[in-house]
Amino acid sequence: MSHARSGAPAASPDYRRSLAWLFAQRRAGAPRDPARMHALMRALELTPPPNAVHVVGTNGKGTVTAMLDAGLRAAGARCGRFVSPHVEDFRERIMLDGEPVSRDSVRRFVARAQSLSEPRAAFFELTLALALWAFTRRRLEWGVFEAGVGGARDATRAVDPVALVVLTNVSLDHVQTLGADVGSIARDKAGAFRPGVPVVTAAEGAALSVVARTAARLGCPLHVDAPGDPLFEPPHTGAAGTAPDRARACNARLAAAALRLLGLPEAAVARGLAAPPLPARGERFRIGGHDVVLDGAHDPAAAALLASALPPGYVLVFGALRRKLGAATLAALEAGADRVIVTEAVAGEPALPDPAGRAVIEDPLTAVRLALGQASAGQPVVIAGSLYLAGRVRPLLRRMARTAAQTTTAELRPARP
8 A cells, every 4th residue: 555645745754754653653552443543642631622523344434434535624623533554555544524644743743753662553543533632633623533443442432531432233254353254343333423423334144233222221222224214315416317327326325414413404414425535445547448447445344345346247356365365255256357466465465375277467457557457448447456456557557547548638639620
């Protein structure tokens, strides 16, 4: 995953060194525990914004977070946003009033964090601390925080008080950390609930049973998405039409309910749902006569939802992290693929222990070029399996799409007499 966007102004050496230091910080086997984040906040004298929303779940967290941020700002609130991971630019993670955190702020925060002898903190904890520090300096009224992994033991659990919790959904992911079944994963994610704080969710089945029991025990008003429920229905202003796929439409319903529970007017709800998509969430490029879809689908449920929105017969470029359910995720996408190229989301980390005769191209840029070269006229190309993979290939896709657009424009330009 790149640290800075291709084509952006050159970063200073101090900023690059600050990022390198941040990325080098590890838990080194220490357990995930919000107590670590509490200790870091005390050491840096950090406090959360006066109002906050906590977004947890397996899929859709980033999109819902972006919609909530956009809706709150449309209502006139000064709001910060914290998401992870980034795709190309580290600063995607932290937005203040709609603008990315400045490189100078990153550099100044890292200098302050480096002065601490204790506590030792990991990259994610430090990045969350940077967000809190930047939000306070900007005097923001609201913060919307996307959890990293789970809920009970995630660093974002240290953010309190919160006005609302959104649990998007629950499916198999991070099984080595959260548990091997949906019930166990739901219990961990429901650990984000606070006593008496409303919860919005689209959880189903066994996961919903766990969520409902936890909400009842803590006295949390629980709002579950159901067809026809006016709380979740997008405003009838055309905003619903901005949802290009089922995943975004589901996320929009959760965001609509959350924004209404926060007391926002319908105009702000509509503006929130129309927030631009985050990079690599069903993102589309037009290259050489091919539609190219870039999606970070990294678990079986997200892959199945993506596949359901695609016409069969595409060329698939797939790369996953070793710790993910790579084989099951690939199976959901492979069913609709005409051919598959397996690549590496992270250099030196094979996506599958046994590619079973599938074409393997370790370098993702080479894999993308090969897929476009092998695709027949008009055949779509789908690149999925990890946001880390998306970060490696997105600069290439943007360049190729820009070149293709310029070529088309030149061809259509009338010849001079």
